[in-house]
Amino acid sequence: MRTPDRRDALRVALAGGAAMLLPKAVVAQEAAFSLPKLPYSFDALEPHIDAKTMEIHWGRHHKAYVDNLNKALAGKGEWEKKTIEEILKSIADVPAPVRQAVINNGGGHHNHSLFWASMGPKAGGEPTGPLAKAIDAAFESFAKFQAKLTAAGMTRFGSGWAWLVSDDKGKLDVISTANQDSPLMMTPVLTPLLGVDVWEHAYYLKYQNKRADYLAAWFKTVDWKVVAERHAKAGK
Amino acid sequence: MTFTLPTLPYAHDALEKAIDKTTMEIHHGRHHKAYVDNLNAAIQGRSEFDGQSIEAILAKAATLPDDIRQKVINNGGGHANHTLFWETMSPNGGGDPSGVLADAITSTFGDLATLKQKVKEAALARFGSGWSWVVVSGGKLEILSTANQDSPLMHGKTPILGVDVWEHAYYLRYQNKRADYVDAFWHVINWSDVAARFQKAGH
Numbered sequence: 001m002r003t004p005d006r007r008d009a010l011r012v013a014l015a016g017g018a019a020m021l022l023p024k025a026v027v028a029q030e031a032a033f034s035l036p037k038l039p040y041s042f043d044a045l046e047p048h049i050d051a052k053t054m055e056i057h058w059g060r061h062h063k064a065y066v067d068n069l070n071k072a073l074a075g076k077g078e079w080e081k082k083t084i085e086e087i088l089k090s091i092a093d094v095p096a097p098v099r100q101a102v103i104n105n106g107g108g109h110h111n112h113s114l115f116w117a118s119m120g121p122k123a124g125g126e127p128t129g130p131l132a133k134a135i136d137a138a139f140e141s142f143a144k145f146q147a148k149l150t151a152a153g154m155t156r157f158g159s160g161w162a163w164l165v166s167d168d169k170g171k172l173d174v175i176s177t178a179n180q181d182s183p184l185m186m187t188p189v190l191t192p193l194l195g196v197d198v199w200e201h202a203y204y205l206k207y208q209n210k211r212a213d214y215l216a217a218w219f220k221t222v223d224w225k226v227v228a229e230r231h232a233k234a235g236k
Numbered sequence: 237m238t239f240t241l242p243t244l245p246y247a248h249d250a251l252e253k254a255i256d257k258t259t260m261e262i263h264h265g266r267h268h269k270a271y272v273d274n275l276n277a278a279i280q281g282r283s284e285f286d287g288q289s290i291e292a293i294l295a296k297a298a299t300l301p302d303d304i305r306q307k308v309i310n311n312g313g314g315h316a317n318h319t320l321f322w323e324t325m326s327p328n329g330g331g332d333p334s335g336v337l338a339d340a341i342t343s344t345f346g347d348l349a350t351l352k353q354k355v356k357e358a359a360l361a362r363f364g365s366g367w368s369w370v371v372v373s374g375g376k377l378e379i380l381s382t383a384n385q386d387s388p389l390m391h392g393k394t395p396i397l398g399v400d401v402w403e404h405a406y407y408l409r410y411q412n413k414r415a416d417y418v419d420a421f422w423h424v425i426n427w428s429d430v431a432a433r434f435q436k437a438g439h
């Protein structure tokens with residue numbers, strides 16, 4: 001899933017011929033990447049994730065990743081025109097002086113965009129259809145998958161993410177990455193279908209050191225429809 | 237041998253001008269305790285660690301057995317780092333260092349403000365979890381940062397001052413504002429403890 005950002009709005013405008021009306025200077029000053037809107041209110045994931053955490057996590061942490069990504073790529077024309085997925089998949093080609101900044105902040109932007117979109121207020125439960133079958137095939141059962149993703153989150157020492165990923169044939173696996181490293185940066189590329197943020201900022205206000213409690217609660221927010229759509233796309 | 241959680245040398249609310257009571261309670265009583273417990277679990281039944289200090293163990297981290305090396309780095313580092321952290325803070329802290337430490341800071345960095353600025357830069361540049369340090373290396377002062385609970389001792393450097401920049405160290409009061417937390421840290425810095433470490437490090 002790709003979060004629409006400002007460039008998409010401009011592309012739509014271009015396609016419609018309206019770009020002629022945009023003064024060039026304004027276009028040039030538009031940041032390449034922008035903070036996506038949350039698809040629900042800050043308190044929508046209560047009691048699992050508290051409103052204050054959502055507000056700070058999205059409005060300050062995610063915003064900082066977006067701002068710092070824009071700074072890192074400012075003036076690098078061809079890179080600013082790419083999608084964040086394209087950039088992360090070709091991270092080795094990003095100019096060396098800004099590469100780590102793009103890994104950290106581009107990863108942070110993409111990981112959090114995926115994170116918000118795969119949670120929802122009326123969510124949780126278990127997946128159905130082809131995704132459920134693929135989970136059973138890879139992990140034997142949903143319960144075993146859940147235990148494996150939880151273990152990946154628990155054993156990530158320091159900051160990072162635990163992921164359900166797909167290879168290009170739709171085969172699933174569970175991995176964890178450090179800091180904001182994205183599965184898209186791996187060789188071969190892995191497509192993130194579902195990620196859980198285990199940076200302390202994701203849970204500290206409500207759960208403090210109890211990461212396990214946060215992970216158990218987070219499962220109740222997972223929007224499996226969104227994950228199933230990502231899975232269907234990844235396996236093509 | 238087993239390692240034990242040191243008692244805090246002051247009350248949980250003693251550092252309020254920089255760090256809130258709840259953070260101190262959880263940080264010491266749960267995070268540091270978990271490092272100690274996990275360190276003990278990692279080395280349980282291995283007599284080769286008997287009588288060794290955590291500093292001595294970390295100094296030879298590279299040669300530890302494969303199956304426990306990362307656990308000892310994470311939890312032994314966590315134990316040593318936090319022990320130093322608590323001791324280098326004090327409710328009567330702040331101010332300026334004196335004596336040979338002050339002289340060394342002036343000759344290495346120009347002035348104390350520059351040292352503070354560099355410690356802050358290292359703290360802010362540490363992406364994710366870790367520490368910002370003042371260390372003694374080859375008799376000289378240096379500033380560096382490490383990831384997670386990696387100890388400067390693993391690199392042959394002796395830490396004399398450390399700022400914990402894991403989010404758990406500041407999130408309850410400062411949330412994403414790590415810079416504000418680092419600025420406040422100087423209000424509780426225990427320079428006489430730092431100076432004693434500097435002496436011992438054999439500058």
Ligand SMILES: [Fe+2]
Binds near residue numbers: 057
């Ligand atoms: Fe996050």
Ligand SMILES: [Fe+2]
Binds near residue numbers: 263402404
């Ligand atoms: Fe800590």
